[in-house]
Amino acid sequence: xxxxxxxxxxxxxxxxxxxxxxxxxxxxxxxxxxxxxxxxxxxxxxxxxxxxxxxxxxxxxxxxxxxxxxxxxxxxxxxxxxxxxxxxxxxxxxxxxxxxxxxxxxxxxxxxxxxxxxxxxxxxxxxxxxxxxxxxxxxxxxxxxxxxxxxxxxxxxxxxxxxxxxxxxxxxxxxxxxxxxxxxxxxxxxxxxxxxxxxxxxxxxxxxxxxxxxxxxxxxxxxxxxxxxxxxxxxxxxxxxxxxxxxxxxxxxxxxxxxxxxxxxxxxxxxxxxxxxxxxxxxx
Amino acid sequence: xxxxxxxxxxxxxxxxxxxxxxxxxxxxxxxxxxxxxxxxxxxxxxxxxxxxxxxxxxxxxxxxxxxxxxxxxxxxxxxxxxxxxxxxxxxxxxxxxxxxxxxxxxxxxxxxxxxxxxxxxxxxxxxxxxxxxxxxxxxxxxxxxxxxxxxxxxxxxxxxxxxxxxxxxxxxxxxxxxxxxxxxxxxxxxxxxxxxxxxxxxxxxxxxxxxxxxxxxxxxxxxxxxxxxxxxxxxxxxxxxxxxxxxxxxxxxxxxxxxxxxxxxxxxxxxxxxxxxxxxxxxxxxxxxxxxxxxxxxxxxxxxxxxxxxxxxxxxx
Numbered sequence: 001x002x003x004x005x006x007x008x009x010x011x012x013x014x015x016x017x018x019x020x021x022x023x024x025x026x027x028x029x030x031x032x033x034x035x036x037x038x039x040x041x042x043x044x045x046x047x048x049x050x051x052x053x054x055x056x057x058x059x060x061x062x063x064x065x066x067x068x069x070x071x072x073x074x075x076x077x078x079x080x081x082x083x084x085x086x087x088x089x090x091x092x093x094x095x096x097x098x099x100x101x102x103x104x105x106x107x108x109x110x111x112x113x114x115x116x117x118x119x120x121x122x123x124x125x126x127x128x129x130x131x132x133x134x135x136x137x138x139x140x141x142x143x144x145x146x147x148x149x150x151x152x153x154x155x156x157x158x159x160x161x162x163x164x165x166x167x168x169x170x171x172x173x174x175x176x177x178x179x180x181x182x183x184x185x186x187x188x189x190x191x192x193x194x195x196x197x198x199x200x201x202x203x204x205x206x207x208x209x210x211x212x213x214x215x216x217x218x219x220x221x222x223x224x225x226x227x228x229x230x231x232x233x234x235x236x237x238x239x240x241x242x243x244x245x246x247x248x249x250x251x252x253x254x255x256x257x258x259x260x261x262x263x264x265x266x267x268x269x270x271x272x273x274x275x276x277x278x279x280x281x282x283x284x
Numbered sequence: 285x286x287x288x289x290x291x292x293x294x295x296x297x298x299x300x301x302x303x304x305x306x307x308x309x310x311x312x313x314x315x316x317x318x319x320x321x322x323x324x325x326x327x328x329x330x331x332x333x334x335x336x337x338x339x340x341x342x343x344x345x346x347x348x349x350x351x352x353x354x355x356x357x358x359x360x361x362x363x364x365x366x367x368x369x370x371x372x373x374x375x376x377x378x379x380x381x382x383x384x385x386x387x388x389x390x391x392x393x394x395x396x397x398x399x400x401x402x403x404x405x406x407x408x409x410x411x412x413x414x415x416x417x418x419x420x421x422x423x424x425x426x427x428x429x430x431x432x433x434x435x436x437x438x439x440x441x442x443x444x445x446x447x448x449x450x451x452x453x454x455x456x457x458x459x460x461x462x463x464x465x466x467x468x469x470x471x472x473x474x475x476x477x478x479x480x481x482x483x484x485x486x487x488x489x490x491x492x493x494x495x496x497x498x499x500x501x502x503x504x505x506x507x508x509x510x511x512x513x514x515x516x517x518x519x520x521x522x523x524x525x526x527x528x529x530x531x532x533x534x535x536x537x538x539x540x541x542x543x544x545x546x547x548x549x550x551x552x553x554x555x556x557x558x559x560x561x562x563x564x565x566x567x568x569x570x571x572x573x574x575x576x577x578x579x580x581x582x583x584x585x586x587x588x589x590x591x592x593x594x595x596x597x598x599x600x601x
Binding site (some may be wrong): 102125128129130133136137139140141142143144210213217218220221224225226227237240241243244247248250252255256259262263266267270271 | 291305316317319320321398419425426428429430431434435437441445446452498530533534536537538540541544545555556559560562564567571574578582
C-alpha cells in the first residue's frame with residue numbers, strides 16, 4: 001500500500017528536476033573549477049614560485065606529480081596557483097560586460113525606434129571586431145599587464161550579452177503586463193528594473209557563462225603573447241608559453257597541462273551556459 | 285535627378301558605409317596610439333642625445349604638431365602606400381610589410397580551405413543525419429574550446445617533436461616548402477573556426493530540413509539528395525555565408541597568435557613584436573590591414589547576401 005502511494009510521487013519529482021547527467025556533470029566541474037580558483041593557492045604541494053635548479057626540467061615523479069619547469073618549480077603547484085589569475089581576468093571581464101550589456105539592451109529595447117535600430121547596428125559591428133586585436137592594441141596604448149586586456153575585453157564582450165538580451169527584452173516589452181504597468185502609472189525605470197530585468201536576467205546569466213569561456217581563451221592568449229600578466233606570476237596562458245622551450249625538447253607536460261586546464265574550463269562553461277539557456281528557452 | 289534603382293543605391297550605400305568604417309577605425313587607432321605614453325625620440329637617439337638633437341628630431345618626426353594634423357599626414361601618406369618608418373627596424377613600414385603579407389595571406393588561405401572543407405562537411409553531416417548529430421556536436425563542442433595557441437603547442441609536440449613529420453617553426457622558402465611549414469599552423473588556426481562553421485551549418489541545415497516546403501517535397505516522393513540540393517542547400521547557404529565571412533575576418537586576427545606560436549615571420553608576429561617594443565608605425569599599419577580585410581570581407585558578404593536572397597532586395601530600398 002505504501003509503495004503504491006510513494007511511487008507516483010517519485011515519478012513527479014523526477015519529471016520536475018529533469019536535469020540530465022551532462023548538465024549535472026558540467027555544473028559540478030564548473031563549481032569545482034571556481035573553488036579551485038579561490039582556494040588554489042592554498043592547495044599547492046610546493047610554493048608555486050619556489051625554484052630548485054637541481055631539480056629543473058624533471059618529468060612526472062612521486063615528488064612532482066606533473067614534473068618541474070626549467071627553473072625547477074613544481075608544475076602542479078603553478079597550475080593550481082595559476083587558476084586564480086586565469087579566472088580573475090575573465091571573471092572581471094564578464095561581470096563588467098554582462099552588467100553593461102544588459103543595461104544597454106534593456107534601455108535600447110525600451111525606447112525602440114531609431115535608437116534601438118542604431119544600437120543594434122553598433123552592437124553588430126562590435127560583435128564582429130576580433131577581441132584579440134583590440135586587446136593587443138590596448139596593450140600597445142596602456143602597456144602590458146593585467147588591466148589593459150581586462151579593460152579592452154570588457155568592452156569587446158558587451159555585444160555577446162547585449163545582442164541576446166536585447167531580443168529577449170524586445171519580446172518582453174510587447175507583453176501585456178508592461179502596458180498594464182504603464183496604465184497603472186508605474187515609471188518606466190521601475191518597470192524595467194522590477195519586471196523586465198528580472199525576466200531577462202536568466203538569459204543574461206546564461207549568455208554571460210558562455211562569454212566567460214570565450215573571455216578566458218582571449219585572456220590566456222594575451223598572456224601567452226607576453227602582453228598580459230607578466231612573469232613570475234603563474235597563469236595558464238603564461239605557462240603554455242613558459243613551457244615552449246621544453247616542449248621543443250620533448251617534455252611537453254607544462255604547456256599541455258596548462259592548455260588542458262584551459263580547454264576543460266572552456267568546454268565546461270560553454271556546455272553549462274548552453275544547457276541553461278536551452279532550459280530557460282532563450283534563443284541564441 | 286532620376287531616382288537610382290534600389291540595388292544600385294544599396295551597393296553605393298554599402299560601399300560608403302565600408303569607407304566610413306575604415307576611416308573611423310583608422311582615426312581611433314591612430315589617435316589612441318599617438319596619445320599612448322612613451323617617447324619615440326629617446327628610442328631613436330638613445331638616452332645621451334642633447335636637447336638640440338632631440339628638438340630637431342621631434343621637428344623632423346612632426347611630433348609637435350597637433351594630433352589632427354599628424355593624422356592627416358598619416359592618412360594622406362597611407363593612401364599612397366606610405367605607412368611611415370619603423371623605429372626598431374629603421375626601415376619603411378611598407379618594405380617590412382611586403383614579404384610578410386604574402387606569408388600571412390598563404391596561412392589564412394590554407395586555413396580557409398581547411399575550414400570550409402571540414403566545417404561544411406561536418407555541419408552538413410550533423411544537420412542531416414540524426415545518427416551522426418551527437419558525434420558532430422561533441423566534436424564541435426571540443427573544437428570551439430581549443431584556442432589557437434594551445435592547438436598549436438599540442439600539434440608541435442605531437443607532429444613536429446615526437447613524430448618529426450613537420451618543422452617546428454619558421455615559414456620556409458619556395459612554394460612547397462612554405463606549404464609544408466604552414467600546414468601545422470593552418471590546422472591550429474582552422475580548428476576553432478571549423479567548429480564554428482560546422483555549428484552554424486548544422487543549425488541552418490536542420491532548420492531548413494524542418495520547413496514545410498522541404499517536408500512537402502519529401503512527401504511527394506522526391507529523393508532525399510534532390511530535396512537537399514534544391515531546397516535545403518540554397519536557403520541554408522545564407523547564414524552559412526555570414527558565418528564563413530566572419531571566419532575569414534577573424535582568421536587574420538587569429539594569425540596574430542598562431543604566428544607567434546610557430547615563430548612565423550608574418551604580419552601577426554610583427555604586430556606583437558612592434559607592440560612589445562612600442563614601435564607604433566607598424567602597429568598602426570598592421571591594425572589597419574586587419575580592419576581593412578574585415579571590412580572588405582563583410583561588405584562582400586553583405587552584397588552577396590542580397591544577390592543570393594531576392595527577399596532581401598525589397599528591404600534594401
